[in-house]
Amino acid sequence: MALAIAATLVVVAPGVARAFVSTTTPAGHQQRWPIACVALHVHLADLPGVPADEVRAAALAAAAAWSSPTIACTDLQIALSFESGPGPSPDDATARAIGWRRDGWCDTTQPSGSLRPCNDPSAVAVTSVFADNDSGRIRGANVQFNSRAILWARLDARGKPSTKQDLESALTHEMGHLPGLAHPCWGGVGPRAVTDTGAPEPDCYGADD
DSSP states (O other): OEEEEEEEEOOOOOOOOSOOEEOBOTTSOBOBOSSSEEEEEEOOTTOTTSOHHHHHHHHHHHHHHTSTTTSTTOOOEEEEEEOOSSOSOTTOTTOEEEEEESSSBOOTTSOTTOOOOOBOTTOSEEEEEEEETTTOBEEEEEEEEEOSSOOEEOOOTTOOSTTSEEHHHHHHHHHHHTTTEEOSSBOSSSOOOBOTTSSBOOBTTTOOO
16 A cells, blocks of 8 residues: 655755654655656746746756766666646656645635645645555655745845745755655654664754754
8 A cells, every 4th residue: 555655844954964854654664766766747837936947947946966977876767758738646646746726725715524645834845655565666646836825936156035925945845855854853742753873863953054
């Protein structure tokens, strides 16, 4: 059975990673790709506020940040294709796609007691990774960017325009979940994980840079 484990990005903070936390299935298996080259279909050409050429540059930079030889301890390669249209459904467990959507984010108009699933509207993006519970083998992954409440741009070296969210930083963060990595610090909700060094993951609000 394939399970989806979603990671939500609310704040993008730069820093140097000194340890990592693996995402595991409920059965305790680390998520992993059974292949060395992961092909992702990027459906961001119509993302409001970002020209197509800047989308391409941001996505290619983010993919390179998580691919060999930039990351020396892996032979993983993230290969991108750029396609039109909204892309597959976020619930498609076989898809390997990056897209954007205005729906699916919770709001005050949702009827009380509604069982319709929705994501935190303050989240800039949500990544769902679909993996086999009994092996951790990843079958598919889907990244969805919030275009309802978030204004997007590819910020310049000075972080301008400061009124918008940087697409390249967000893409880099979300692509980090695709190889099976979780957030490297504990936000205070749920059990505290263990890093690759065997130490408890630090508090997000007390961790060093």
